[in-house]
Structure formats: structure tokens, C-alpha cells
Amino acid sequence: MVSRNGCVRLFFGGDRPGERSLPRGRRTARPSGDDRELAILATAERLLTEKPLSAISVDDLARGAGISRPTFYFYFASKDAVLLTLLDRVVAEADAATLDASLLPAAGPREGWRRTITTYYETFRAHRALTLAWAEARSSSAEIRELWARVSGDWARRCAVAIEAERARGAAPPGPPALDLAILLTSMNERALYATFSGDGPAVDEAGVVEVLLEVWLRTIYGVSPAD
Amino acid sequence: MVSRNGCVRLFFGGDRPGERSLPRGRRTARPSGDDRELAILATAERLLTEKPLSAISVDDLARGAGISRPTFYFYFASKDAVLLTLLDRVVAEADAATLDASLLPAAGPREGWRRTITTYYETFRAHRALTLAWAEARSSSAEIRELWARVSGDWARRCAVAIEAERARGAAPPGPPALDLAILLTSMNERALYATFSGDGPAVDEAGVVEVLLEVWLRTIYGVSPAD
């Protein structure tokens, strides 16, 4: 009796929403394992829009998917594993969106950076509940922490490359190491978007947050600081 | 049988470390309630340097303080209440440090903002374990979330006032609402320091983080962004 995990993640890694394989007409008496899996994932995403991750038990997920608690463990090793699978999907989506955005030609730096920030913003806004759960689970699950570290590390490295390019072509002045700046700016985006989505703590309102973020990015990358 | 909480928080609010009242020589047979309280708090702070908040049980705290688990509940309503008490102390310390820093005259803007950021940084660095626990508990406890919201809100408002003053005296150019900028910059500091302290995810190293943060603040407050 081996858990199906791992396979699940690979499955979703290569999957695009709405592209499920065929068994549309014929049906076996019992729903298939894949249906169960999807039911668990759907239940998780639905419940997360209603209450925080910590208030959702394995039993909730199992009942929501129409199975018993032990059966849940046949599909996923834990509640965190479900979240991880869900996040893999969002990450894939974000990567695709970033790629698309980077292919379009930009009118100028402001336009280019605005698109970069907007892409990031829209991707997570589209999965607001998941984003909040992600932040919550980062404390409790090492795997989720690692996934996050990888994603935000990639993101920061990509931005650093872009900053260096701007410096190389003379559009941006020299300054602190580009990677350090990129890390700080992406950290700011992460934290600011979390605050805006969750609504606790001081936050810039949802309508204006991208423009203000953009302004901070532009001033940081293209501006210079005064000498005392 | 009423829990002592609330009183506890007031007690610590007005307390400075090392200023305990007198019974140094004489001793009652049983350690007093205040001793127990302090023992619990000390145990919590010690254990937090060894493992994350989620890995510490009420039983751990009780045993560490030399009492049984039910007795723990005589002193604190929950594990989170202990953390809240600890955090109140750090917040008081941070407020005092900020006040001290704001009284010194600064040589110029760079020097002034550096001191502001350094104060914030040093205060939390001095209680690294607590800072990480704080972030962890923000998901699970509404009270801790509110304390955090209050503290970081105050902090952002104070910075906004300073930015407006710089604009008023002509040292800083106009730009987005000062409070929005202040919220983003303080969010950046918060997230960046957490990353630097915890070491997971991309982070600027501890030696350099204040200088790079400072550069982002200065460019954002005093710089201008290019038109496309």
C-alpha cells in the first residue's frame, strides 16, 4: 500500500487546466483515483476561500471529497502535500505568464517594469486564498518553504539580470549589487501584496498598489540618492 | 478561579528588565506567582531559540517552569498569550529606542534615515527568536495580528510624517502619497529582515542589509523616476 504522492506532482507539473484525458462518456462504478484526487484539490481550494488553512482539517478535505479520512492518506501524505500540489499549479501558471510578458516589446522602462509587476500581482490575485494559505503554511512545512524559496529566488534573479542590463546600457546609474536590490524589491512586493490581500496591518489599497510599487522600483533602479 | 492574564500584560508594560521588586533575602516556601510567571516567560524565550513556536507545547512551557500543565493555565490563557506578553516587552523596548534615536540631531538625511533603519534592525536582531515566532504566530492568533498591525502601522505613520516634512522643506521631490511610500518601505524592511534572520528564501546577508535598505529608502524618498 504505497501513497500516490509524487506522481501527483508530476502529473500537475505537466498539466494545463481543462486538458484532462478522455473518459467523458463511459464510467466505472467507482469514481477513479484521479477523480478523487481532483475532488480533494477542489475541496481544498474551495474551503480555503472560506477559512484559513489552520481551520481546515484532513477530515474536512476527505468529507468534502466524499471519502473517509484514512482514504485521504491514500492520495496525499498530509494536508500540506495537498497545498503543495495546488501551489505547483500556480507556480507553473506564474512562470508561463512571466514568460508571455517578457516576450512583448515594451515602449520604455516604465512600461516594461509595470508589466512585470502587474503580471506578478495579477497571478497571485487570481489565487488570493491560495496565496494567503501559502504564507501561512510556510511556517509549518519545510517543503513549502523550499518551494517558496525557489520561486522567489528565481524571481529575484530574473529581476537582477534586468537591472544589470539597464545599468550596462547606461539607462540606470550604478549602485548596490543588483541582486541585493532585486531581493529587496521583490521582498517588498511579496509583503505588500500579502498585506493588501489579507487586509490586516497597514496596506496600500488594491486599486493603487501596483502604481506605487512601480514608483518605488523605478526610483530605486533609475534614481540616485543624495549625498549628505 | 480567574486567570491572571491582562494584569500580566500591564505589569510588563511598565517594567524594565532587572528592576524586580525586593524579596531577595526572605523566601516563602512556595515560589511566588510572579516567579512562576517569569519562569514561564524565560522558558518560552529559551525554547524559542531552540525550536520553532509550533514545536513548543504548553506542556513544554509548564515543565520548563517547574509546574504542571493545568497550572500553566492559571498564569496564561494559552501559548499565544505568553508570546504576546513577550512581544509587548520588545515593542516597549523598540518604542524607547526609536524615541532615543529621534532625539539625537542628525548630520543630514542619509545619517538620519540610517539611524532610523538601524534602530529598527538592531531591536529585532536582539530578539531574533522572538521575531521569527512573531511572524509564525501572526497566522494563528488574532491578538498577535492586531498587535503587529498596531506596531507596524505606527511605524509607517511616523515615517510618512518624516517624508512629508522632507517634501515640505524642499529636500524631497513630490511623488505618491507619503503614507503609501512609507507602508511599502516598512513592509520591505519587515520582510527583508525576516528573510535575513530566518535564512530561508533569498536574503541580503546580515552585514550588508542595512546599507542596501538605506539606499532603497533614499532613492525612493529623494529620487525621481524617469519618464518613458
Next chain:
DNA sequence: GACGCTATCGACGGACTGTCGAACGAGTCA
């Protein structure tokens, strides 16, 4: 010396977790 306040703990009930082992249905192969 009876009363009340502070402090203490054993024991309980409840929520949740993760696992073990039995069982059941569907396909396959002798």
C-alpha cells in the same frame, strides 16, 4: 478556627493526526 484568596494538580473529554490490518471489487491467468 472558620473563611477566603492564591496556587496546584489529577483526571476527563474532545479534536486531530497518522497507521495497521481487514476487506471488497475488478481484472487476469491458470
Next chain:
DNA sequence: TGACTCGTTCGACAGTCCGTCGATAGCGTC
């Protein structure tokens, strides 16, 4: 046809943690 496997399911168990109730014990005090 029966036996054997494999994927799937769940009841039941053991374990951890939590928060509470009720009994009790010392200390001050009126």
C-alpha cells in the same frame, strides 16, 4: 471456475495536544 493480484476503501487504534472541572492545600486575616 476458482485463485491470485492490485487498486481502493474504511473501521479501529494509539498517540499528541488542548482546555476545563473539581478537589485540595497553604497562607493571611478577621
